[in-house]
Amino acid sequence: MRILIKTFSIALAVTIPITSFCLGANIVTRMPDVYQYEFKATDVLKNFDLNKNDDQMGEFISDFMTGKIAKLQIIKEDDDRPQSVFTKNEMLAAANARKYMNILAAIGIMALIFMVVSFIMLKKYEFDKEIRRQFKLGAIIYGCLIVAYVAGYFIAAKTGHSLGDLLGYIPHEDDLLPQIITDGLKRRLFYSTAVVSTIIMGILGYIIYKITEPKRIFSRNYY
Incomplete structure (x- = not known):
């Protein structure tokens, strides 16, 4: 039993930050808000004739990122002839980006399942104090994860590496995708991921502490 409880405790501490980060990254990259804001x-x-405004x-x-659209492609009429806006290389890069986010989502969902199971089992055996202790450890792990995330971003930028390297994409001069998904947008997505995942971490902490807070034996109300 002791080994089982220890296993659930470690699983809880590890899966809380993984769940927060993976889900945060997916929310940011799959929702339209950050793109529209940028x-x-x-x-x-305004520099391109895409027949779409900022919101659209x-x-x-x-x-595309949520899978409602199979391919990242816009067809526009040019002299009564349909013309594709994005090249095959751009479409492949976008598909790779979605694939990596799908992998991250799968990891996040698996971590969420393990987190919930670990929490339920520890709660079942009334290890409330252990749950709170493991959340604190998870918060430390999350902090280290964010530090590594930020450090990796700046190291990659300083050494000349880019998101295109990860996606196997070499931009050409006439490519439209790099002009839409600009460095500014990438930075905004990067920082938004850290912010949203931290918010998720805070929400999880609030829920955990609310459920496991010690019961008050004596009331402070005096008559």
Whole structure:
């Protein structure tokens, strides 16, 4: 029994930060809000004839990232002839980005399941104090994860590596995708991931502490 409880305790501490980060990253990259905000702030779409405004373009990218659209492609009429906006290399890069986020989502969901199971088992045997202790440990692990996340971003930028390297994408001069998914948008997605995952971490902490808080034996109300 002791080994089982120890296993659940370790699983809880590890899966809390993994769940927070993976779900946070997926929320940011799959929802239209960050894209729409950046497009409105920079007005970058005015330079292109895509027949989509800022909100519509954000929704379009969101639909692709969530799988509602199979391919990242816009067809526009040019002299009565349909013309594809994105090249095959750009479409492949976008597909790879979605694939990696799908993997991250799968990891996050698995971590969430293990986290819930571990919490339920520890709660069942009334290890409330252990649950709170493991959350504190998970918060430390999360802090280290965010530090590594931020450090990795700046190290990659300083050494000349980019997101395109990870996606196997070499941009060409006429490619449209790098002009829409700008460095500014990438930074905003990067920072938003840290913020949203931290919020999720805080929500989990609140729920855990609310459920496991010690019961008050004596009331402070005096008559």
